[in-house]
Amino acid sequence: MLxxxxxxxxxxxGCDHDPSRGLRPAVMGAHEDGIGRRTFLIQSGIxxxxxALSACGGxxxxxxxxxxxxxxxxxxxxxxxxxxxxxxxxxLGSAPLAVVRTAASTFLALSRVCPHQGGTVQRSGNxxxxxxHGATYDLTGQWIGGQRASSLHRYTTTYDxxxxxxxxx
Ligand code: FES
Numbered sequence: 001m002l003x004x005x006x007x008x009x010x011x012x013x014g015c016d017h018d019p020s021r022g023l024r025p026a027v028m029g030a031h032e033d034g035i036g037r038r039t040f041l042i043q044s045g046i047x048x049x050x051x052a053l054s055a056c057g058g059x060x061x062x063x064x065x066x067x068x069x070x071x072x073x074x075x076x077x078x079x080x081x082x083x084x085x086x087x088x089x090x091x092l093g094s095a096p097l098a099v100v101r102t103a104a105s106t107f108l109a110l111s112r113v114c115p116h117q118g119g120t121v122q123r124s125g126n127x128x129x130x131x132x133h134g135a136t137y138d139l140t141g142q143w144i145g146g147q148r149a150s151s152l153h154r155y156t157t158t159y160d161x162x163x164x165x166x167x168x169x
Pocket of ligand 1: 116130147
């Protein structure tokens with residue numbers, strides 16, 4: 001009689017563990033708090049999804065806004081802007097910028113603050129890439145891949161050809 005009692009396993013309630021087959025719960029701890037394995041796995045999956053969404057800013061975390069800029073630069077100070085298609089990477093005050101010469105008298109000024117979580121995007125080939133989670137933008141600032149994010153902020157530019165200056169605001 002004593003030997004028989006040693007083989008009896010505790011009754012499982014609310015789970016699909018079959019003690020008569022000698023199976024152990026796949027997830028340790030599923031029985032200890034009174035929930036079944038299926039419920040345990042569902043709850044674990046939900047918690048994992050919530051953690052993942054929180055990590056990527058997907059639960060209503062607002063995107064990072066670009067810092068204000070109100071400055072004028074001399075184009076001649078940035079040799080990369082001498083030619084159409086040139087890209088200058090620099091910081092004005094606390095604002096990391098990329099200025100692209102799109103035509104003889106037009107420029108694009110982009111914030112390099114990643115809208116996702118504020119990383120500073122870097123030039124990579126013909127793109128900009130955020131080193132933090134990999135969001136990728138083309139040279140117009142449009143998001144094109146990697147971590148989902150809004151496109152880079154575009155500042156207003158005013159080119160004064162006679163003075164050779166570019167106002168950025
Ligand atoms: S901060 Fe997350 S991709 Fe830039």
